[in-house]
Amino acid sequence: MSSSLDATTDRATNGGKLNRSGLFKFLIPSLIGVGMFLVPFTVGDTINIGMGLLADGLKALLGDALPAIAVGVLCLSVLLTAWVKFGNPRWGQQRAMKELFEVAPLWFGMRILGALFAVMTYFQVGPAFVIADFTGGVMLNDLAPVLLTFFFFAALLLPFLVDFGFMEFIGSLVRKPFRMIFGLPGRSAIDATASWMGSGTVGVLITTQQYEQGYYNRREASVIATNFSIVSIAFALLVTSFIGINHLFIPFYLTVVVAGLIAAVIVPRLPPLSRKPDTYYEPVGCRLEEESTGNQGILRFSLNQAIARAEQAPGPRQLLRHAVLNVADIFLALLPLVIAIGTVALILAEFTPLFTWLSYPMVPVLEWLRIPEASAAAPATLVGFADMFLPAVLATNIESELTRFVIACLSLTQLIYMSEIGALLLKSRIPLKLWELVVIFLLRTAITLPIIAFIAHVFVF
16 A cells, blocks of 8 residues: 555656546545535525535434434443443454443543433433533533534545545645644644634544544644634624624624634644644554655645545545444544533533632733723633633623623634533543643633733724
8 A cells, every 4th residue: 555655646746747537536525525614605694514504404304303312322322332341242342343432431431421411401300500401401402413413414524625635735735834834734724724614623523533644743733623623603603693793793703813823823832732742643653744846836736745645545435434433433432521521511610600710810810901891701711611602601791892802702712612622622532631721721811812802902992
C-alpha cells in the first residue's frame, strides 16, 4: 500500500497531466461533502446546511419517539458494555468491539449514570433536580434528539468531505497562512468551516478523525478542537433571537469572529496547549507530508495532492463499515457521556450557587469594563462552561442591551461547554484532560471579554 501511495504521489506532483479518473474521484465525492457540510441554505427564517436539513427531516419523521429511542440506546450501551466486560463473548473479541465496549471503570460508570438519568427523566421518577425540564429534560428531550439525528448523518456523510482529497486540496492552498498565523496545517480550515456552517460538534468530529488517522499531531488536534470548533451561524441566530438583539446580528457575529480569531492566535501559545507534544497518535503515526510545490503553481499542486488522496480512498464496503462503526461509537459511547456530564453540569448550574460563587471575582472586572448590571451579568460569564445556551438564559433578565450583547458574544467565543463539546473531547483520543478544558475556557474568557467589551463600547453602542 505504501509503495502504491508513493507512486501515486509521484505521479500527482511531478507537474504532468492531471489524472482524469483521479480528478473525478476527487471532485464528485468532495462536491457531495461540500454540499452537505459547507453550503448554507436559507429555509424560512433560518440558515441550515444539507446535512442539517436531512437531520431535521429525520427528527420530524421520528418526532416524539426520539427521547424513547435515546433511552433505549443508552440502556443498550450499558448492557453491551457489561456483556463484553463480564461475559467475554466471542464477538466482543474483535478489535472494533473491544475499543467500543472494553472501557475503564470511570467511563462504564458514566454510561450507567447517563442511562439512569435518561430513564428517570423519561418516566419522571426520581429527584426533581434530575428530572426537571431545565436539567434532565433539556438533555433528553432537547439535546439527545438533535445528537441522534445530526450525528447519524454526520457519520455517514463525513467520508465525502475528508477521505476523497478535499482536506488535502484546501490544506495545500492555505497551509502557509495557517502555519504562519496559527501554527496549524491548512487542512484545519475545513474544521472551522464545517463548524461555522454546521456545528461545533461536527468540527470536533472531523478533528478527532484527522488525529486518529495521523494528519494532526497531539498539539495541533488539541488546538484545533478547542479554538476552531465554533458554533454555527444557525445557533448564533438562535441566541440573538432568544435574548432580543436580532437587529444587531451583523455587528454581533463580526465581534464573535474578531474575538475568536484573536483568541485562536493567543491561547495556543499559552499553557496547557503550548506544552502539548508534536507527536502523533501511535497506532498510525504521521501520515501528513507537506511537500514543496516545486515549479508548480499552488492551485495545480493542491489539485494534484487531492487527486493523490482520492485515488487511495477506501472502497464502498470499507466506507460503509467505517460509517456504521462511527454511528455506533457516537450512539453507544458519546451519547451516554453527554447525557451524564451535561445533566450534572445543569444541576450544578440551576440548583446550586456554585457558578454564582465562582463568578464573584468577575463583578469588579465587569465594572472596570463599564458593563452595566455587572452583578447580574457575572454568573453568565462562567455558566457557559456547563452549557453554551445557559448564558443566554440568564441574560434574558438583564435590561441593558449592551450587557446582553456582551454576554451573547462571550458565550459563543468561550467554545468549551461540558454538555456537548467538553464531553466529546473527553471521550475522544485527543489528549485533553478536564482541568485543561477548564483552564482553556478561562483563558478564552479572559482574552475575549475585554475585546468584546471594547468593540461594544466603541463600534456598536
